[in-house]
Amino acid sequence: MWDWITQNSGGLSAILNAAMLAVWIAYLQLFFVSFRRSNRTVIHIGMAGERNGDARCLVTNMGSDTAYVLAVKIDLDFxxxxxxxxxxxxIEDDDPLGGDFREKTNQGPLGGGEVLDIGSxxxxxxxxxxxxxxxxxxxECxxxxxxxxxxxxxxxxxxxxxxxxxxxxxxxxxMCFRSEDVLTRQIHGRRQRHALRDMITA
Structure with missing residues (x-):
């Protein structure tokens, strides 16, 4: 047995090195995936207060990194x-969002875990x-x-x-507003991102 190992030590060493390399690659891949997931931006949209037209619309950055709010869009289905x-x-003057420039806009940085009230x-x-x-x-909607x-x-x-x-x-x-899904659907696809970019720059 030992003679066979000694005679084939070169091949066994290559196999062990390849196996170790595969383990390290798998470990690094797992680390990279976990890192990307932990740093991924996740936006949550919810309502608070009332359940009618006076309900406050809240935007929360569920990610760990700061995200900059570029735009808010509404689609009305008639x-x-x-x-x-x-x-x-x-455009209203009697419904302040609070905080300097955000008295006139929802644009601006939103830190990890922070909530932004975008109005009723x-x-x-x-x-x-x-x-x-x-x-x-x-x-009519x-x-x-x-x-x-x-x-x-x-x-x-x-x-x-x-x-x-x-x-x-x-x-x-x-009126009551009900969502079929408690969670917010995320936009990560390239086509969706391009559509958003075109809307903002139009």
Whole structure:
């Protein structure tokens, strides 16, 4: 046995080195995947307070790194037609977002774990009406979709998230906004990112 090992020591050494290299490659791959996952930007969109048009729309950066909010978009589903508009900048004067430049815009850095109040749904629809020059009303909508676009990874990559809320009538006759998914769908695909970029620069 020992004679065979001695005679084939060169081949065995090569095999052991290859096996060790494979183990290190697998370890580094696991480390790289874990690192990317821990540093991935995740945006969450939620509502707080009321469940009607006065509900506050909250945007949370669930990632560990700071993300820069580039734009906020709303899609209003009227059934046969849809209206879309960027509602990043606020037009109201009596609904402060708080904090210096954010008194007039939702743009700006959002640290890991931080929450940004982008306004009530009613106010956001008014911004959309102002941008489109049309009379838009939540009472005529079937659903609304909010999309938040951010610059992540030291502003080297664009990503974001979106959530759709169906509009229903409550027992008291007021509008209720319900999402089929508690979580926010993330935007990471290249095609989706290009579409967002085109919308912002249009």
């Amino acid at each position: 059934g046969e037609e849809t209206r879309s508009a960027l509602v990043t900048d606020r 749904l009613g106010r956001i629809v008014k911004r959309a009406a102002h941008r489109t020059g049309e009379e838009l009303s939540l009472k 079937r659903a609304v979709t909010l999309t938040v676009m951010v610059a992540a990874q030291q502003a080297h990559q664009m990503s974001g998230g979106y959530k759709r809320y169906e509009i229903e009538s409550g027992d008291d006759g007021e």
